[in-house]
Amino acid sequence: MYIVIAPRPAHGTNAPEQWDAITYVPGGQGTERSFTREQLPEFIKLVMSKNRSQIIRWTWDHTKNVYPMLLDAGVSVASCHDLFLVQRILRTAATRAQNKLSYTPQVVLAASEEPAGHLLPSAPAPGQDSLFETPDENNDQSPTARELMDELHAQLQAIASAPAPGRLSLLAAAESQGALIAAEMKHWGMPWNKSVHESMLAQKLGPRPAAYERPYELQKLAAVISQRLGAPNLNPDSPAHLLKAMQNAGMRVGSTRKWELLSWVEQAPHQEERYRREEIVTPILEYKKLYRLFTANGWAWLDAWVHNDRFYPAYEVGTAATGRWGAHGGGAMQIPKDVRHAVQAEDGMRLIVADAAQVEPRILAAMSGDRALAIAARGTDLYAGIAEIGERTGSPLASRSAAKIVMLGAMYGATTGDSGKLLPHFRKLFPQAMQFTEDAAAIGERGGQVITHLGRTSPAPDTAWFETQRDVFTAEAERRAKTLARSQGRFTRNFVVQGTAAEWALCWMGQIRKRLRSEKLFGFPLKTHLVYFLHDEVMLYGPERETKLCERIVKESAETAARMLFGEIPVDFPVSIVVTDNYAKAK
DNA sequence: AACAGTCGCGCG
DNA sequence: AAAGCGCGCGACTGTT
Numbered sequence: 187m188y189i190v191i192a193p194r195p196a197h198g199t200n201a202p203e204q205w206d207a208i209t210y211v212p213g214g215q216g217t218e219r220s221f222t223r224e225q226l227p228e229f230i231k232l233v234m235s236k237n238r239s240q241i242i243r244w245t246w247d248h249t250k251n252v253y254p255m256l257l258d259a260g261v262s263v264a265s266c267h268d269l270f271l272v273q274r275i276l277r278t279a280a281t282r283a284q285n286k287l288s289y290t291p292q293v294v295l296a297a298s299e300e301p302a303g304h305l306l307p308s309a310p311a312p313g314q315d316s317l318f319e320t321p322d323e324n325n326d327q328s329p330t331a332r333e334l335m336d337e338l339h340a341q342l343q344a345i346a347s348a349p350a351p352g353r354l355s356l357l358a359a360a361e362s363q364g365a366l367i368a369a370e371m372k373h374w375g376m377p378w379n380k381s382v383h384e385s386m387l388a389q390k391l392g393p394r395p396a397a398y399e400r401p402y403e404l405q406k407l408a409a410v411i412s413q414r415l416g417a418p419n420l421n422p423d424s425p426a427h428l429l430k431a432m433q434n435a436g437m438r439v440g441s442t443r444k445w446e447l448l449s450w451v452e453q454a455p456h457q458e459e460r461y462r463r464e465e466i467v468t469p470i471l472e473y474k475k476l477y478r479l480f481t482a483n484g485w486a487w488l489d490a491w492v493h494n495d496r497f498y499p500a501y502e503v504g505t506a507a508t509g510r511w512g513a514h515g516g517g518a519m520q521i522p523k524d525v526r527h528a529v530q531a532e533d534g535m536r537l538i539v540a541d542a543a544q545v546e547p548r549i550l551a552a553m554s555g556d557r558a559l560a561i562a563a564r565g566t567d568l569y570a571g572i573a574e575i576g577e578r579t580g581s582p583l584a585s586r587s588a589a590k591i592v593m594l595g596a597m598y599g600a601t602t603g604d605s606g607k608l609l610p611h612f613r614k615l616f617p618q619a620m621q622f623t624e625d626a627a628a629i630g631e632r633g634g635q636v637i638t639h640l641g642r643t644s645p646a647p648d649t650a651w652f653e654t655q656r657d658v659f660t661a662e663a664e665r666r667a668k669t670l671a672r673s674q675g676r677f678t679r680n681f682v683v684q685g686t687a688a689e690w691a692l693c694w695m696g697q698i699r700k701r702l703r704s705e706k707l708f709g710f711p712l713k714t715h716l717v718y719f720l721h722d723e724v725m726l727y728g729p730e731r732e733t734k735l736c737e738r739i740v741k742e743s744a745e746t747a748a749r750m751l752f753g754e755i756p757v758d759f760p761v762s763i764v765v766t767d768n769y770a771k772a773k
Numbered sequence: 774a775a776c777a778g779t780c781g782c783g784c785g
Numbered sequence: 786a787a788a789g790c791g792c793g794c795g796a797c798t799g800t801t
Contacts (some may be wrong), residue, residue: 425780441780441781442780442781443780443782444781444782474782475782517784519783519785520782522782522783522784546785721785723785
């Protein structure tokens with residue numbers, strides 16, 4: 187059962203905000219009701235308690251426009267249909283001719299911008315969510331419940347007419363469930379010990395500097411670099427200045443990149459020269475590291491993103507072309523390893539950090555049906571599994587490191603280097619897996635679109651791309667066209683695997699959430715929540731007494747997710763779990 | 774002064 | 786150790 191809810195367009199300025207709810211039963215009669223915003227959470231609670239046995243999909247324009255308000259009012263829903271997110275999936279899917287999927291959006295659903303203040307209120311008052319206080323000047327008319335109902339209808343019809351409706355509707359449900367999870371993660375936040383973070387900053391950078399000033403330790407390093415390069419007043423923050431100064435000092439490097447500086451040191455003709463090079467490169471690299479900490483996760487970041495010892499990750503569900511999540515503001519998905527010390531559990535609480543091992547190669551094994559790769563994927567270390575097979579068959583892929591390099595090369599489309607050279611041996615051992623990725627690449631090189639297991643479609647190249655392929659009048663133009671074609675091929679090659687891995691992860695988290703909501707410990711509902719997500723890793727936070735049960739839930743959900751996608755297949759999806767009081771200890 | 778492009782680095 | 790894929794962000798830089 188679907189219940190569509192939407193705010194009614196306001197006419198009078200002082201009238202209380204009205205919301206409409208329309209019940210949708212396929213083939214049945216829709217019933218319509220109206221509420222003030224204050225009544226809405228109670229209505230939702232009531233409907234859910236009256237219909238415990240059936241799934242109610244709360245349907246709205248976009249989860250992040252509606253759900254935060256409900257969470258603030260203490261209501262969380264089991265399931266939803268996010269029209270915006272599903273619309274985006276269907277729109278792209280309909281651009282691929284082979285899908286033969288007709289879909290015309292009934293309404294334009296614009297993702298609302300974050301409110302201008304963008305910081306979470308330090309003490310969000312129930313019913314006073316800032317999302318609803320920002321006037322929508324740019325987008326004055328949000329769709330009515332009736333319009334959303336039409337859109338839902340169009341989406342459900344499109345899904346039903348798709349080549350694999352079961353898979354696509356699973357994707358719609360998983361994506362929507364992901365939106366609920368993302369909103370909840372932002373609502374609850376993850377524990378972030380501000381004083382741990384601050385003392386780390388003080389220890390590495392010195393005391394907090396005045397605005398627009400360099401911290402003491404950075405200033406000291408800048409002086410050392412300046413002196414050793416013989417470049418007074420050098421500003422190491424500017425790659426251009428730094429590069430010039432390095433070249434003036436006789437360093438034969440083409441950029442200031444870390445790996446290039448390191449390889450320059452490696453190439454020293456003798457030990458004495460090596461020491462000389464290290465003497466200048468070491469402070470430069472140290473400066474870069476600390477500079478990064480200062481600008482990306484320093485005091486300003488703490489001020490902006492951490493309140494009441496909580497960090498509120500701002501996720502964007504499915505914003506990567508492959509369906510992976512992105513993060514907007516706060517860098518939720520780029521928390522450096524060094525900074526994770528600040529993620530500290532409070533008394534009696536535990537972090538459960540779960541990492542799914544080598545998801546993408548396992549997805550490749552499942553999608554391609556490659557039996558040898560499925561055998562390698564048994565157990566917890568797929569790369570070791572490959573090396574074992576390599577050893578037994580006298581292949582050069584007999585070491586774990588070679589196996590890992592060639593595996594990534596096969597999925598990313600490597601052509602040169604160690605990885606490229608080993609690919610023929612990979613093909614010999616895992617012909618079906620290799621064929622699968624090469625087929626995906628070939629489609630991309632022609633300008634075609636590929637799909638994930640559940641039916642997310644890759645975007646087509648733009649018209650400029652096709653023009654470049656068509657207008658190959660010179661050798662130079664032909665070379666350029668080939669380069670672009672190969673690049674598109676690498677994209678589609680990776681898309682199917684990365685995109686399906688993202689679907690697996692959505693199902694994994696969705697299953698975890700479902701069980702956290704429904705299971706009980708000694709008769710009490712669980713207090714543990716999902717608080718963080720990073721592509722193939724999730725973090726749960728809750729009372730210590732619940733960790734045993736939650737560990738089992740996380741592990742079993744990984745296998746459930748695999749079965750939701752692929753049915754009964756002989757590919758394992760093992761998860762490594764660390765229960766800890768500190769995120770930095772998890773890896 | 775505002776904007777887009779590039780660099781370099783953080784994460785998977 | 787990068788390479789081969791997917792991202793976001795902050796700072797600098799050149800252009801308008």
